[in-house]
Amino acid sequence: xxxxxxxxxxxxxxxxxxxxLELTSAMVHDNETRFEAQMGRILTIVESLANTAAxxxxxxxxLEDK
Numbered sequence: 001x002x003x004x005x006x007x008x009x010x011x012x013x014x015x016x017x018x019x020x021l022e023l024t025s026a027m028v029h030d031n032e033t034r035f036e037a038q039m040g041r042i043l044t045i046v047e048s049l050a051n052t053a054a055x056x057x058x059x060x061x062x063l064e065d066k
Contacts, residue, residue, distance in 0.1 A: 001009075
């Protein structure tokens with residue numbers, strides 16, 4: 001194998017690695033975006049459940065006071 005062929009092979013491998021890293025980076029970014037959206041939905045649900053629990057607690061306290 002000539003030095004030029006070796007350099008060409010190294011260049012091909014470097015290009016493949018660069019493409020792989022770009023794809024991996026894009027996938028990580030997409031996953032982070034989806035994760036943040038899911039966390040927002042989860043926080044909204046938890047807040048709603050907390051409000052419902054507080055409402056029930058107030059009702060129970062009113063019933064106990066009677």
